[in-house]
Amino acid sequence: MKIWLNGGLQDLDDARVSVLDHGLTVGDGIFETVKTVEGRPFALTRHLTRLVRSARGLGLPEPDLDAVRQACAAVVDANPLPLGRLRITYTGGLSPLGSDRGDQGTTLVVALGEVKRRPDTTAVITVPWTRNERGALTGLKTTSYAENVVALARAHEHGASEALFANTVGQLCEGTGSNVFVVLDGEIHTPPVASGCLAGITRALAVEWTGARETDLPLDVLDRADEVFLTSTLRDVQGVHRVDGRQLPAAPGPVTAKAMRIFDERASDDLDP
Numbered sequence: 001m002k003i004w005l006n007g008g009l010q011d012l013d014d015a016r017v018s019v020l021d022h023g024l025t026v027g028d029g030i031f032e033t034v035k036t037v038e039g040r041p042f043a044l045t046r047h048l049t050r051l052v053r054s055a056r057g058l059g060l061p062e063p064d065l066d067a068v069r070q071a072c073a074a075v076v077d078a079n080p081l082p083l084g085r086l087r088i089t090y091t092g093g094l095s096p097l098g099s100d101r102g103d104q105g106t107t108l109v110v111a112l113g114e115v116k117r118r119p120d121t122t123a124v125i126t127v128p129w130t131r132n133e134r135g136a137l138t139g140l141k142t143t144s145y146a147e148n149v150v151a152l153a154r155a156h157e158h159g160a161s162e163a164l165f166a167n168t169v170g171q172l173c174e175g176t177g178s179n180v181f182v183v184l185d186g187e188i189h190t191p192p193v194a195s196g197c198l199a200g201i202t203r204a205l206a207v208e209w210t211g212a213r214e215t216d217l218p219l220d221v222l223d224r225a226d227e228v229f230l231t232s233t234l235r236d237v238q239g240v241h242r243v244d245g246r247q248l249p250a251a252p253g254p255v256t257a258k259a260m261r262i263f264d265e266r267a268s269d270d271l272d273p
Helices: 044-058 065-078 146-157 201-210 219-223 254-269
Strands: 002-005 008-011 029-037 083-091 107-114 121-131 162-167 172-175 179-184 187-190 227-232 236-243
Touching: 002 065, 008 065, 029 044, 044 065, 044 083, 044 201, 065 083, 065 107, 121 146, 121 172, 121 227, 146 162, 172 179, 172 219, 179 201, 179 219, 179 254, 187 201, 201 227, 201 236, 201 254, 227 254, 236 254
Parallel strands: 121 162, 121 236
Antiparallel strands: 002 008, 002 107, 029 083, 083 107, 162 172, 179 187, 179 227, 227 236
């Protein structure tokens, strides 16, 4: 495998980042995951726009998007895959131990891994931990992901592929790496960004293409929703057949199935919507 590290392609076994990189020592970094289809990235412009927004929010120097695009193209060309996960990681770079950021420049890594198409439905659980809708990192896609690691491990222990969080006021928020939608009386709803959820790229497209409403929702809406589905870069639109102990045996339901079909059609028509 070839990856991009700070200006050029390298063999995976030869690529090295300092053990004092701020992304490693304190999680001072941001990232994007981009789907690639037959060697072409999907929605790359939207992902790069969010990368810049995350950099600004974290106080990192803005990444050179032309350089990032060059890196993405080089990695995709060097690693031909039918369906891939393109990972762009951008960190504070070599820094002293502690929270202070160094002055040695940032680190950019771009890598690509193969993935398989997700199943049409999945199981999810809710977890007792909350998202802080007023935190300093709220809405930023940072490498400080340990909370998600813990929650996702809990999901796997319960035979699920995703864990869903409420925020500090008990509203439905998001998953560890996905946004959540519910269907109530035939209408699609999803938590607003103000709930503390990440402004997901697939989420935004799903809202635009299906007419979903952004609505403050209590966590227990999952107990009564007619349908539930997730969106993310690698899931696209994925139905939910179980929430905790509640079975939704008809999943994907008719509204979810239509959303899946619309998303597939629109995404096929334009790889950079």
